[in-house]
Amino acid sequence: MKRFLSLCLFIFMLWPYTTATAQVQFDDVGPGNVHSEGIQSLIEKEVINGYPTEAGGRIFKPNAKLTRAHAAVMFSRYFNYSKGKQDLTF
Secondary structure (H helix, E strand, O other), X not given: OHXXXXXXXXXXXXXXXXXOOOOOOOOOOOOOOOOHHHHHHHHHOOOOOOEEOXXXXXEOOOOOOOXXXXXXXXXXXXXXXXXXXXXOOO
């Protein structure tokens, strides 16, 4: 099951859903990152929003482990599943 979720997340991150014209908004993922286009696409679709920093910016934590809770939040946002708790964050 973990491999399936990891594979799905990998596909979502790399799949170019839209043409990303704006720069990535995360402090720890720059435009030169291999996955920046996929990450930007997920930002625009409001699937991911990252973590706030003390300085007022946002970080993505690209090397952090993906938990089941993170995957559930991303899938529910992607498929617009609105039943249950609103404003899910991670």
